[in-house]
Amino acid sequence: MKKFAVLVLLLAAAALPLPAVTVTVAVDRPGAAINPAMWGVFFEDINFGADGGLYAELVKNPSFEFPQPLMGWTVPAESGAVTTLTVKSDDNGGHCLRVEVAGPAGAVENEGFRGIGLHAGESYDFSVRVRHATAAALRVDLVGPSGAVLGSARLAGLGEAWTQRTATLVAWQTEGGARLRLTLEGAGAAELDRVSLFPHRTWKQRPRGLRADMVQALADLGPGFVRFPGGCIVEGSVLDRRYQWKKTIGPVEDRALLFNRWNAEIKLRPTPDYFQTFGLGFYEYFILCEDLGAAPLPILNCGMACQFNSKELAPLDGLNPYIQDALDLIEFANGPVTSPWGARRAELGHPAPFQLTMLGVGNEQWGPQYIERFARFATALRAKHPEIALIGAAGPEPADERFKFLWPKLSELKADFIDEHCYAAPDWFLDNAHRYDAYDRSGPKVFMGEYAAQSVAVVSPQNRNTWLCALSEAAYMTGLERNADVVRMASYAPLFAHVDAWQWTPNLIWVDNLHVMPTPSYRVQRLFARNRGDRVLPVALSGANVEETRRFYASSTFDDAAGEAIVKLVNATAAPATCTVELAGVRRVFRGRLTTLRADDTGAPLPCAPVDNAVLHEAEFAPAGPKFEIVLPAGSLSVVRLGVGR
Ligand code: AHR
Secondary structure (H helix, E strand, C coil): CCHHHHHHHHHHHHHCCCCEEEEEEECCCCCCECCCCCEEEECCCCCCCCECCCECCCCCCCCCCCCCCCCCEECCHHHCCCEEEEEEECCCCCEEEEEEECCCEEEEEECECCEEEECCCCEEEEEEEEECCCCCEEEEEEECCCCCEEEEEEEECCCCCCEEEEEEEECCCCEEEEEEEEEEECCEEEEEEEEEEEECCEHHHCCCCEEHHHHHHHHHHCCCEEEECCCHHHHCCCHHHCCCHHHHCCCHHHCCCEECHHHCCCCCCCCCCCEECCCCCHHHHHHHHHHHCCEEEEEECCCECCCCCCCCECCHHHCHHHHHHHHHHHHHHHCCCCCHHHHHHHHCCCCCCCCCCEEEECCCCCCHHHHHHHHHHHHHHHHHCCCCEEEEECCCCCCCHHHHHHHHHHHHCCCCEEEEEEEECHHHHHHCCCHHHHCCCCCCEEEEEEEEECCCCCCCCCCCCCHHHHHHHHHHHHHHHHCCCCEEEEEECCCEEECCCCCCCCCCEEECCCCEEECHHHHHHHHHHHCCCCEEECEEEECHHHHHHCCEEEEEEEECCCCEEEEEEEECCCCCEEEEEEEECCCEEEEEEEEEEECCCCCCCCCCCCCCCCEEEEEEECCCCCEEEEEECCCEEEEEEEEEEC
16 A cells, blocks of 8 residues: 555544543442452462572572482582582481592582572571581571672581581672572581572571561552461372471471472473472461551362372261361451460461451362361351351362362352352453353352463463453453452462573463562552552443443442542453543542553563563643543553542
């Protein structure tokens, strides 16, 4: 086509009025109260989420308890001729490492979790237990990929009996791929155990605590709840490998290592060095919830191993230990300090209760076997703790036969919430934004415990965190919000992934050893959580364009404290649209804010794309009256907040 003709066409297009949409918000008819815990997070130790992620320990396999006790540990080439490593018993049921050096110096190195992250000028707390030492001293170095020493300490006077030694190292260079090198000086030997390196700057400066930047990313979301510790790791591939909360509290060194199901689960992304050390255990989860101001939502094994794996079942007459774990957890969280488990909580440092109000029975189970087990849990838990809301699972998909079987059964058993999971194409989310409009209002409430749009296919390693995925989730979330009387909680899944050690994609937040990289979906989650509101306002969307495309979405809430109406609008079409917003029952509007989120998916790198190319436009907004126009850009989420007077 000639340039002139193109120009004429463009000018003609520019002169055309934009498609028009009208949204009427019944500010004068506030509906259901929105659960303050509506928008939460789901944490699982997948993708190096805990070990190698949130739990800030930088040494992998710190106590030589991995099934291959030297995994993560090597002798550097220059020490090879003089250094011998032997794994020995630590005389306490575990292992330790004997290092023998035949020359003037010999070393062993730990590779960290795909390297060790160091920030220039920051301090790192090193500790080790040493015994049977004949070498003159132990030098501790942080070493960069080229071999440059980036921080050092020296421990002299090593002794015969087990002694805990500590040192602080300051990194003088930022490096994401460092190693920890331990060098014995002088010919001789030493036995080492519990080698540990933590950044001094952890979340709230807690010794041996959590990675500050990752927790900050959660705090910025403002989550209403934290669902933990999984996910399929709750179930384990076999029952022996299930998550048992009692084994995750108390001294970290006493928490027995467990195989992480994600170690071998995804055949295209094997992670043979993935184990659970439980440095982040149930006590730490409760503290994290408290720090975030989020309600704790633990999920417990219900006597079923993962149904994608062994499907192993605890017999019905063997369920008591599982049920007892649940009863004890409630006591651990809420019981008085005079009760056995309340006393345990106090002994760990938290006499005040953790305010547990809900509990998940099983993760993503299905079938009659699940219903039988849920029923037994429900009877026992309700008899002792009617105050605890019980969450039943509706399987891995939102509408299949398993789901259709489970919902009525759980409803009969009076589950308080039903946990729905959905990993599907963006179109599914766009098409199902009205899913809950027709849900039974008198049955169990919905907990949308895991959802995320998949750009390629479920469990495909090619999935990316695209803007289209995030936009489709936003459209779906307007449906959750409009139905906040029945949908009481929702969380995206999974939460974290390490860019060099992931099994599952997409994820809400990607990290490497130095940085945190939010995704477009994170931006969407944050916009919803930060603009939750207290009551649902009915909305009506109209316009020929709305009916034709079925790709416009709206929801609205009222923020009581701020006296503001909040309107969320999604334009999931490829063209901008003019939107007339009418706030019914409002006489005056005051200044507010208009926030628009959109992005361009072209050029996002494959395959795991820690993209954060979502553009956030935020500006003050002061329309003249309760009826006003805004432009909804193509493929965008807009949030309008306005003070209103009636
Ligand atoms: O979020 C990843 C996994 O997806 C969870 O562990 C499981 O519950 C679901 O199948």
